[in-house]
Amino acid sequence: MGANEPRKRVAVIGTGMAGLVTAYILRSDAQGRYDVEVFEKQDKLSLDSASYNLSAQDSAGKQAERLDLPMRTFAAGYYEGLKRMYDYLGIPYGSLRFIYSLSNMPATATQQASPYYMHASNNHQIPPLRPDGLSWAGWLIEVCYLAICYYWFKACCFFVPPKTVESCGAEETLRQYVERIMLPSYYVKHYFLPVFASVATCSHDALMDFPALDLVDYGRRTFRKNHYTVLGGVQHVEKKLSENLTCRLGTEVTAVENIGTKVQISWTDTRDGKRSERLFDHVVLAVTPDVVGSIFQPLRSAMAAVPTTTVESVVHRDFSKILDSSRSLWKQVNLKPGDSAPHPLHMCSNATATETIHEHPSSALITTYPITPIDAEKVLYTATFTRVLRSSTSRQIVNQIFSQHRSGEEKSQLWRNGDGNVWLVGGWCWDGMVLLEGCLASATRVANALDVEVPWMKGSFL
Ligand SMILES: Cc1cc2nc3c(=O)[nH]c(=O)nc-3n(C[C@H](O)[C@H](O)[C@H](O)COP(=O)(O)OP(=O)(O)OC[C@H]3O[C@@H](n4cnc5c(N)ncnc54)[C@H](O)[C@@H]3O)c2cc1C
Known part of the structure; x- marks a missing residue:
């Protein structure tokens, strides 16, 4: 763009991690070529919008605290873009001392779950x-069996690549892969599914339908790597990314259409119902695929094939379900002076799903994907999220959307990212697990296409 060319107007729809990161990168263009305006249907920015302020009263007299919902942990190895951005922005993060307890859902509602396995993550307490x-003997046998299965799966992650459409003409699901590598069904049911279903926050069946490649890649890249969370909460990330941002809150975008060489956005003001529209040079959709399908006609049918589900996180003080596992666990934790308090994560499964109860040091509980009722009188707060899932079909669709147009190729039926200056970003907009790193990868893709240098990638040859 020449010195006298007018600045390009860019609209970003959605203010989750993907929308805020994309807007931040484009606004930091060294040549100042982009005017960025952000649209959000909520009356506040979304990245930190579901987090909860635990008052001193809620936390049983302890200090008031900000609870991140979702917790949004990340690991070295898988989250290179996110980690680089946090380092660049000076966001403090640390490695929490998680302790996992795994248990089966008791047969009756009055019984408590008792754990069959407890493990301290981030290598802070070895052995389990x-x-x-x-008994000691039973426990030793269980731990040895588990170690063999665990290292077998990890070895497979490195040496037995999953089948993909690209390599074999057909996509291998996780279900097919664990059968092929003969991962014992006892291990799959009692260890593998509870842990991975709580990462993906979905049912066991939905997880087994994921492309095997997603889990294998995640398993390989996070092997022996620490997991982190942002200290003080993602409110700090939101604040840094949104400094001086032009943002229209309370505006629900209802349609995105190409008009000539421009892109028109239509929206409704959620406070007074007033409808408006405006033309932009580029529009970035930073929303979940169900929303993309409803506001952007060219992707209506493709987005219907990308599975989504609804997930709840509940902050409460109903300790009745975890008292036994909790006591058993705390009894064995050796805290040295100066050690930070561990964060127990109680994963309790039935035949189809796993709920995770995070025992926060503030003495509140956070249940994600609840499968047993929580005493309504003890509920402090509930947040509901749209969770984007993966399947063999959706992987094909997403990969096609983000593939490059080849020269000489006939115009394909399927819309591709960037066609008509409309772009997609989000946790689901890459070939991998739907996690925060997908937001960074897809925002970087838009930056590259618009010739903008990503500030935290300067000097990087990745
Ligand atoms: C329970 C749970 C736990 C998770 N845990 C982790 C984890 O530990 N680590 C990790 O890396 N990832 C985790 N994830 C995934 C991660 O949180 C998401 O992948 C990521 O937040 C997606 O961000 P996004 O910007 O793509 O979309 P979103 O955060 O969904 O943002 C989309 C935004 O668009 C807005 N919007 C929607 N429609 C419109 C409209 N019509 N007009 C204007 N605005 C609109 C919405 O209000 C929202 O603000 C978890 C997800 C869930 C649900």
Whole structure:
């Protein structure tokens, strides 16, 4: 763009991680070529909007705290873009001392779950803890069996590549892959599914339908890597990314259409119902695929094939379901002076799903994907999220959308990213698990296409 050319007007729809990162990168263009305006249907920015302020009263007299919902952990190895951005922005993050307890849902509602396995993550307590009621011999056999299965799966992650459409003409699901590598069904049911279903926050069946490649890639890249969370909450990330941002809150975008060489956005003001429209040079959709399908006609049918589900996170003080596992666990934790309090994560499964109860040091509980009722009187707050899932079909669709147009190729039926200056970003807009790193990867893709240098990638040859 020449010195006298007018600045390009860019609209970003959605203010989750993907929308805010894309807007931040384009606004930091060294040549100042882009005027960025952000649209958000909520009356506040979305990245931190579901987090909860635990008052001193809620936290049983302890200090008031900000609880991130969702918790949004990340790991070295898988989240290179996110980590680089946090380092660049000076966002403090740390490695929490998680302790996992795995248990089965008791047969009756009055019984409590008792854990069959307890493990301290981030390598802060080795060997695993022995649950109450398990003999030393039984525990040793279980730990050895588990170690063999675990390292077998990890070895497969490195040496047995999943089949993909690209390599074999057909996509291998996780279900097919664990059968092929003969991962024992006892291990799959009691260890593999509870842990991975709580990462993906979905049912066991939905997880088994994921492309095997997603989990294998995640398993390989996070092997022996620490997991982190942002200290003080993602409110700090939101604040940094949105400094001096031009933002229209309370505006629900209802349609995105190409008009000549421009892109028109139509929206409704959620406070007074007033409808408006405006033309932009580029529009970035930073929303979930169900929303993309409803506001952008060219992707209506493609987006219907990308599975989504609804997930709840509940902040509460109903300790009735975890008292036994909690006591058994805390009894064995050796806290040295100066050690930060561990964060127990109680994963309790039935035949189809796993709920995760995070025992926060503030003494509140956060249940994600609840499958047993929580005493309504003890609920402090509930947040509901749209969770984007993966399937073999959706992987093909997403990969096609983000593939390059080849020269000489006939115009394909399917819309591709950037066609008509409309762009897609989000946790689901890459070939991998639907996590925060997808937001960074897809925002970087738009930056590259618009010839803008990503500030935290300067000097990088990745
Ligand atoms: C329970 C749960 C736990 C998770 N845990 C982790 C984790 O530990 N680590 C990790 O890396 N990832 C985790 N994730 C995934 C991660 O949070 C998401 O991938 C990521 O937040 C997606 O961000 P996004 O910007 O793509 O979309 P979103 O955060 O969904 O943002 C979309 C925005 O668009 C707005 N919007 C929607 N429609 C319109 C409209 N018509 N007009 C204007 N605005 C609109 C919405 O209000 C929202 O603000 C978790 C997800 C869930 C649900």
